[in-house]
Amino acid sequence: MGRQQRSNLLQGTLDLLILKALALGELHGLGISRRVEQMTRGTFAVKPGSLFPALHRMEEAGWLSSRWGESENNRKAKFYELTKAGKAQLGAEKSEWDRISVAIQCALES
Amino acid sequence: MGRQQRSNLLQGTLDLLILKALALGELHGLGISRRVEQMTRGTFAVKPGSLFPALHRMEEAGWLSSRWGESENNRKAKFYELTKAGKAQLGAEKSEWDRISVAIQCALES
DNA sequence: ACGCTCCTATCGAACTTCTATAGGAGCGGG
DNA sequence: CCCGCTCCTATAGAAGTTCGATAGGAGCGT
Numbered sequence: 386m387g388r389q390q391r392s393n394l395l396q397g398t399l400d401l402l403i404l405k406a407l408a409l410g411e412l413h414g415l416g417i418s419r420r421v422e423q424m425t426r427g428t429f430a431v432k433p434g435s436l437f438p439a440l441h442r443m444e445e446a447g448w449l450s451s452r453w454g455e456s457e458n459n460r461k462a463k464f465y466e467l468t469k470a471g472k473a474q475l476g477a478e479k480s481e482w483d484r485i486s487v488a489i490q491c492a493l494e495s
Numbered sequence: 496m497g498r499q500q501r502s503n504l505l506q507g508t509l510d511l512l513i514l515k516a517l518a519l520g521e522l523h524g525l526g527i528s529r530r531v532e533q534m535t536r537g538t539f540a541v542k543p544g545s546l547f548p549a550l551h552r553m554e555e556a557g558w559l560s561s562r563w564g565e566s567e568n569n570r571k572a573k574f575y576e577l578t579k580a581g582k583a584q585l586g587a588e589k590s591e592w593d594r595i596s597v598a599i600q601c602a603l604e605s
Numbered sequence: 606a607c608g609c610t611c612c613t614a615t616c617g618a619a620c621t622t623c624t625a626t627a628g629g630a631g632c633g634g635g
Numbered sequence: 636c637c638c639g640c641t642c643c644t645a646t647a648g649a650a651g652t653t654c655g656a657t658a659g660g661a662g663c664g665t
Contacts, residue, residue, distance in 0.1 A: 395595055396506035396621055405602055424605055428598035435622050460642050485505055488538035492515055495534055506652055545653050570611050
């Protein structure tokens with residue numbers, strides 16, 4: 386019943402935030418989720434049901450590589466890291482965000 | 496085959512732009528489309544296949560009211576206007592945009 | 606009469622994100 | 636030692652948005 390993405394992120398923004406979260410170094414899934422929340426000062430919460438499909442999709446696309454390891458709490462965890470293509474993608478999505486953000490700001494001010 | 500919204504707008508932004516376009520006065524469908532393109536300096540093009548469903552949806556929601564009239568070119572056209580609820584919605588979506596935009600900017604700068 | 610532009614409209618495809626659900630494995634308290 | 640809690644990954648199903656393609660009517664100029 387109703388409302389799904391409106392309550393949370395702007396669609397198309399998830400990839401950008403994940404890429405950015407990984408720009409500082411590898412992280413496991415929930416770690417990414419936490420860092421995104423941190424980076425956006427609590428504005429965006431990435432839920433598991435959004436996160437994992439996104440990670441698989443992005444790995445498929447060649448932007449991420451993963452390895453199994455152990456978390457800080459001795460749990461089995463999958464660590465993700467940006468590939469070279471992933472860094473390029475981050476750059477591209479940043480530019481795209483700027484372009485869009487500027488256009489909308491401009492529209493709202495007129 | 497591929498690509499649909501990625502090539503154009505950020506999802507969730509269409510309503511905001513339409514509301515803003517109508518803030519200056521009533522317009523018919525294609526007029527809205529043109530004004531959005533203008534306001535965003537050509538960054539966003541709202542295609543008919545996106546526009547009309549959106550207009551119907553927003554009228555259904557009570558944000559818009561419509562009347563049949565004649566365009567500047569003597570064509571039959573449906574003119575849309577913001578209702579009181581529509582103006583309120585515009586305000587809400589503006590705030591929401593700011594909130595989101597600030598959060599992402601903040602994430603990208605860190 | 607013909608084609609072009611203007612204007613509205615709908616359908617089906619594609620994609621994203623959400624809620625809900627599931628389960629394994631370490632860890633601490635009783 | 637067992638039970639429940641947290642951590643971690645994962646999938647299925649639903650909902651909603653936007654896009655491309657397509658359609659058609661009506662005015663206008665040639």
